[in-house]
Amino acid sequence: MVADEGFVLIGAGLPRTGTMSTRAAxxxxxxxxxxxxxxxxxxxxxxxxxxxxxxxxxxxxxxxRKVLSDFRGGVDYPISFFYKELMEVYPNAKVLLTTRDPVKWYESVKNAIYKLQCTMQSWPCTWFLSLIGRRDMFQLVDDLSSVAPKCSSSRLGMFGAVAAGEKAAVQLWHDHVNEVKKMVPAEKLLIWEVKEGWGPLCKFLDVPVPQEPFPRVNDTKEMEQNRKTILYASWLLIVLIPMALVFTAWYCSLSSPQHILVLAGAYFAFIQLFVVLTKWKLSKFG
Structure with a gap:
């Protein structure tokens, strides 16, 4: 039986291998x-x-141990990137390697998290994210996903490999999977796909199989919606509205300090409202 407390499971699978469903399970x-x-x-x-x-x-x-003290385990990045460090910190923990077809994995990363991150790193999104206090968060995601794993023969991080194309991404995939198999003792490792469901996972962890269906969480649609929300908000708030205000001031000959202050005040009031609404919209982001 798995321990009743503490960090007992290290997820070594790469992102986009069903990690949201795995987390829920x-x-x-x-x-x-x-x-x-x-x-x-x-x-x-x-x-x-x-x-x-x-x-x-x-x-x-x-x-x-302090950062992970409230957690029973972890999957996806950043956990899987640091799985070897975590094996030293938690020597009794078991390791779960979530897998899928490597070409489908490449396509999923490219069309979801990589696409999102490219948008977030482009102007005017960078200015907008700074305005709502999210720029640092997205930069951290980029940093975590751009560092080259030590196992990578090309020395590319996940995003770099995806940007280089299918061949480089699939090679990174195989390098990672082969390294996990090499580094983790067979008796402590489960190589598993989400489609296998409860059975192998519960047997590996020596826990009862739940009566409820295995959770299926697909966040691709939500991720794309969030990407579009930030993109449209960025162009609206950083580009279109300021241009409209400048044109209004020019067309109406509003050149006095009072008129300029009124327009500026209206713009910044709109910014505050928009930022509040956008932060609420993105409060579940991830």
């Missing part, structure tokens, strides 16, 4: 929270400092 059978990139993005901004430290290779074991 593990929350049920491990009876606790599961770390995921969604935690970094939407739930624990207070952890950002730690992941920046981990990227530099400067995080110590006590800091790892």
């Amino acid at each position: 593990l929350k049920i059978i491990l009876k606790g929270n599961i770390y995921h990139m969604a935690v970094v993005v939407a739930e624990r901004p207070d952890h950002h400092w730690f992941w920046r430290k981990a990227i530099k290779g400067e995080a110590n074991k006590s800091e790892w």
Whole structure:
């Protein structure tokens, strides 16, 4: 039987391998929270400092334990990127390698998180994200996904490999999977696809199979909606409205200081309202 408390499962699978569904399933059978990139993005901004430290290779074991003290396990980046470090911090934890067809994985990354990140790193989205206080978060996601894993023969990070095309991305996939198989003792490793459902996962963790259906979470549509929301909001707030106000001032000959102040005040009042509404819209982002 898996331990009743503590961090007991290290997800070593790459993002876009059904990790949202896996997270939902593990929350049920491990009876606790599961770390995921969604935690970094939407739930624990207070952890950002730690992941920046981990990227530099400067995080110590006590800091790892402190950050993950409220979690029973983790999947997706950043957990899977640091699975070897976590094996040292939690030597009794088991390792789950979520997999799928590597070409479909490449297409999923390219059309979801990579597409989103490219939009977020482009102007005027960069200005808009700074305005609503989300620029640092998206930069951290980019940093975590752009660092080259030590196993990568091309020395490209996930985003770099995807940008280079299918061949490079699939090679990174195989490098990662082969390294996990090499590094993790067979008795502590489960290689598993979400479509296999509860059976192998519950047997691996020595827990009862739940009576409820295995959760199926597909966040691709929501991710694309969020991407479009930020893109449209950026062009509206940073480009179109300021241009309209400048044209209005010119056309109506509103050149006095009073008129300019009124227009500026109206613009910044609109900004405040729009920022509040957009933050609410993105509060579940990730």
